[in-house]
Ligand code: NIG
């Protein structure tokens with residue numbers, strides 16, 4: 001109780017849930033779009049939201065917690081992260097900042113370190129990153145494999161990931177590993193055969209780095225074979241596409257009915273139109289553009305076309321090592337011209353859409369009681385005070401942790 005501003009994303013109030021592209025012009029429109037209640041209370045029962053509304057009308061509760069006028073948001077849904085790896089690539093980042101381009105070639109460095117690491121070391125590092133994310137308000141995270149690229153290490157990666165989240169993704173097709181560089185089709189047979197068989201029991205999703213411009217990533221036909229094999233094994237598809245250049249990623253993601261296509265940095269008009277008319281979410285990862293010094297994706301064009309836009313960190317040791325959804329929201333607002341309301345929606349409800357989850361990313365009655373409590377009166381502070389640790393406490397399924 002005593003919540004300064006409660007963001008519920010109540011669909012009864014219209015956009016963004018029905019159309020994140022809807023222009024949000026006045027502050028009262030914005031409040032309605034986000035389902036904002038001021039002077040609010042939330043009632044949590046059995047880990048779920050049981051009631052929201054003005055505190056004065058709240059039903060009596062056993063244990064009332066006074067939130068002292070702070071803003072309460074749905075916990076962030078970070079729908080794209082690579083958290084299971086070993087090694088260090090800070091020198092690669094430093095080289096980029098003095099002019100080297102990002103090519104994806106450094107993935108092999110992390111693969112070598114990850115193969116050599118003990119499972120417990122991978123577990124300890126990944127857990128630490130999830131804890132770091134939680135402290136920044138992320139209550140749902142997707143975790144990919146993709147730094148093993150052999151059967152044993154990919155399976156080990158996904159076993160570790162499964163301990164952390166139900167949103168696990170098999171990304172054996174991250175790149176062609178060094179030992180297969182002269183035998184791409186041999187690697188595809190491995191990924192779609194024995195590696196998939198070993199990994200599918202631990203994964204919900206299958207992903208592929210579809211980027212013909214990167215010599216060690218996968219072209220359209222290769223990526224289609226990976227996604228179709230994953231779907232036959234019971235996994236649902238998501239795609240890394242259009243990161244380094246315009247290419248087939250978006251088209252393929254829409255064709256196979258992927259939940260999301262991620263990066264979307266270089267899009268043609270046809271790609272934008274396709275995303276405007278598809279269920280496939282466009283997931284933007286601006287911390288990668290920040291860390292690779294690349295142009296940012298054109299969020300406004302996607303929103304104008306009616307695409308559903310999600311925001312995620314892509315936390316990984318190579319292209320961008322930020323675990324912070326507040327940082328991503330601030331970049332989206334400042335660098336991609338999303339309104340603060342659009343960015344907040346995309347970082348919560350948008351991420352939930354990208355994971356095809358309806359129980360998280362909002363605080364309507366029945367949602368999981370996953371809350372981020374800000375040391376601020378309104379969600380606007382996420383981009384108004386960038387770089388400041390505003391998340392004061394987090395609730396996960398109704399259990400409170402003070403950050
Ligand atoms: O999402 N694009 C491919 N994969 C990762 C980066 C991997 C790396 O550089 O280690 C990404 O950006």
Ligand code: FE
Nearest residue numbers: 080082240314
């Ligand atoms: Fe990624």
